[in-house]
Amino acid sequence: MKAVELFEKEVASRFRLPDEAPLWDWMHDNITLKDSPYGGKFVISETPWLREPLSCITDPAIMQLTIMSGAQLGKTTVIQGGVAWALAEDPGPTMVISDAGDSLENLAENKINPVLESCPALARVMPDNRNGKKKLKIKFPQATVMMGPANDSFLRSHSIRYIFGTEVSAWSPGNVQRSKKRTTRWSDRKRVYESTPKLAGDDFCAEWEQGSQEEWNFECLGCGGMIEPDFSEIIKWDENETTRPDGKWNFKEVRKTVRLECPECGHAHKHTAGTSRRMNNGGRYVAKNPGANERNRSFRFTALCLPPSVCSWEDLVEEFIRASQQAKTGYTTPLQEFVNLQLGQPWVEERYVKIKDLALDDYDPSVEWDDQAFTFITVDCQQYLADFWVCVRQWSRDGRSRLVRYERPKSFEEVEEIREQSGVKSGLVFVDRMYKPDEVAAACSKYGWTMMQGEDTSDYLISETKGKRKLKRRRPVSNKVKVSISRNSPIVLLFRWSNPTVKDILATLKEGKGAEWLACDVGEQTEAYQKQVNGERKTESIDRHGNTVLMWKKFRENHALDCECMQVAAAIVMGCFGSGEV
Numbered sequence: 001m002k003a004v005e006l007f008e009k010e011v012a013s014r015f016r017l018p019d020e021a022p023l024w025d026w027m028h029d030n031i032t033l034k035d036s037p038y039g040g041k042f043v044i045s046e047t048p049w050l051r052e053p054l055s056c057i058t059d060p061a062i063m064q065l066t067i068m069s070g071a072q073l074g075k076t077t078v079i080q081g082g083v084a085w086a087l088a089e090d091p092g093p094t095m096v097i098s099d100a101g102d103s104l105e106n107l108a109e110n111k112i113n114p115v116l117e118s119c120p121a122l123a124r125v126m127p128d129n130r131n132g133k134k135k136l137k138i139k140f141p142q143a144t145v146m147m148g149p150a151n152d153s154f155l156r157s158h159s160i161r162y163i164f165g166t167e168v169s170a171w172s173p174g175n176v177q178r179s180k181k182r183t184t185r186w187s188d189r190k191r192v193y194e195s196t197p198k199l200a201g202d203d204f205c206a207e208w209e210q211g212s213q214e215e216w217n218f219e220c221l222g223c224g225g226m227i228e229p230d231f232s233e234i235i236k237w238d239e240n241e242t243t244r245p246d247g248k249w250n251f252k253e254v255r256k257t258v259r260l261e262c263p264e265c266g267h268a269h270k271h272t273a274g275t276s277r278r279m280n281n282g283g284r285y286v287a288k289n290p291g292a293n294e295r296n297r298s299f300r301f302t303a304l305c306l307p308p309s310v311c312s313w314e315d316l317v318e319e320f321i322r323a324s325q326q327a328k329t330g331y332t333t334p335l336q337e338f339v340n341l342q343l344g345q346p347w348v349e350e351r352y353v354k355i356k357d358l359a360l361d362d363y364d365p366s367v368e369w370d371d372q373a374f375t376f377i378t379v380d381c382q383q384y385l386a387d388f389w390v391c392v393r394q395w396s397r398d399g400r401s402r403l404v405r406y407e408r409p410k411s412f413e414e415v416e417e418i419r420e421q422s423g424v425k426s427g428l429v430f431v432d433r434m435y436k437p438d439e440v441a442a443a444c445s446k447y448g449w450t451m452m453q454g455e456d457t458s459d460y461l462i463s464e465t466k467g468k469r470k471l472k473r474r475r476p477v478s479n480k481v482k483v484s485i486s487r488n489s490p491i492v493l494l495f496r497w498s499n500p501t502v503k504d505i506l507a508t509l510k511e512g513k514g515a516e517w518l519a520c521d522v523g524e525q526t527e528a529y530q531k532q533v534n535g536e537r538k539t540e541s542i543d544r545h546g547n548t549v550l551m552w553k554k555f556r557e558n559h560a561l562d563c564e565c566m567q568v569a570a571a572i573v574m575g576c577f578g579s580g581e582v
């Protein structure tokens with residue numbers, strides 16, 4: 001490109017005044033969306049719930065916009081329109097951040113770059129490939145747009161006015177905060193984050209909760225009031241001999257009865273293109289967090305907004321019933337997907353899956369047990385080593401065991417007191433060294449305790465000598481490792497144990513399918529124990545090879561579970577489950 005042409009491009013971009021039209025009109029007139037059914041034109045009347053979020057992009061008073069929604073409801077369109085408008089009308093350094101990998105390339109190639117190329121004001125000043133146009137970075141004369149993954153290196157150094165973050169719930173913890181820091185030098189900064197939600201309490205949910213929390217409500221065609229899109233409250237279907245003969249759902253019959261009932265007047269809406277349109281046209285956002293900073297707005301809309309040609313309420317009900325049935329068997333992934341991708345709600349395990357607390361056995365832990373061969377103390381350390389959970393359990397030589405104490409001391413000294421009172425040998429106190437390994441090692445050296453560490457591996461290769469043969473066996477606990485603290489302090493022993501395998505063994509014991517494993521009322525912390533020891537469930541996950549596997553996942557406090565896992569690991573080391581000491 002010649003210098004004169006460059007100069008003309010520069011002038012052309014610098015001397016345009018920001019367009020005052022609403023963003024949805026600007027988008028209709030200025031960009032082409034490949035996926036739009038309206039000849040590539042953006043038509044706001046088809047998605048009226050996008051009006052408010054779009055107006056936040058052009059409103060200089062808004063600093064952050066967070067959109068949590070179901071899938072395929074238009075949140076990517078907000079990003080596409082927002083990026084194009086920002087670069088064309090009110091330019092500043094712009095960053096589009098996505099989950100790493102394929103989705104980033106796909107976003108750039110299919111969603112962002114074609115929209116920028118379709119915008120005449122941007123096409124005029126678009127650099128060619130030799131002069132600053134790359135797939136993930138376009139240097140316009142007025143500002144540069146960079147697209148990259150939500151990771152430390154991409155989010156490290158640039159100073160950015162506009163941040164557009166997509167599928168934010170897939171980002172690793174901390175990256176939302178990192179991205180925010182990029183904008184601090186711009187007083188007219190703007191951050192837009194969008195995602196389908198995943199787990200309640202993650203970084204993305206925290207951003208949404210800090211905003212105004214506006215939910216897209218429908219207008220009731222009966223009373224004219226606003227209906228909150230609470231699926232379990234408003235979507236109804238019949239359960240009777242026709243829809244569920246002999247306890248088995250007949251979905252053809254169920255679908256005939258599906259309706260949306262107004263909680264105020266009871267008006268039943270059937271899902272037709274007409275009702276859908278009228279309920280949305282009269283719809284509006286209702287804010288749940290009026291105390292939020294007024295520069296920070298957050299929005300949510302659900303698949304209930306969509307017309308029946310795209311996603312019918314009947315489809316949603318059928319999906320919900322099927323997923324709920326699977327959840328009852330313990331397979332919760334389909335229900336979680338329904339909640340995340342259709343309802344646009346974060347998953348709260350306990351809301352949808354009932355987990356029983358551990359039932360207690362009836363014995364007196366203060367009475368001596370004739371079969372007792374060992375007593376182990378296991379210690380779960382909290383992050384600052386100012387709070388501990390301690391479990392004392394007696395074991396027989398053949399793997400039977402009973403809980404005798406569960407307590408919450410506040411220091412290593414108090415742990416040592418429990419040991420003295422219980423008459424347990426120092427080496428049979430096992431301390432989790434996951435947090436602050438150096439401090440834990442120092443305490444273990446001082447008191448003569450042993451360290452333990454759970455790991456994700458499924459087993460360890462252990463050499464055993466039988467007669468003249470040396471055998472390698474797979475075991476759930478490692479050989480002991482000697483850890484030296486300093487020249488003058490005693491050496492500490494460390495055992496590593498397999499999280500997945502030991503948890504499976506403990507589950508078998510808890511279910512009464514293995515050697516007798518008892519727990520009774522042990523005083524003040526009993527209730528905490530009953531909850532915590534059932535604090536994890538097996539759920540489906542994708543491993544690093546992309547395979548679907550069942551893995552233990554924490555869904556509430558699990559300190560007692562960690563303590564009991566270490567008890568099982570200790571019992572394995574001491575040969576209570578058949579094989580001898582290592």
Ligand SMILES: [Zn+2]
Nearest residue numbers: 220223262265
């Ligand atoms: Zn009503």
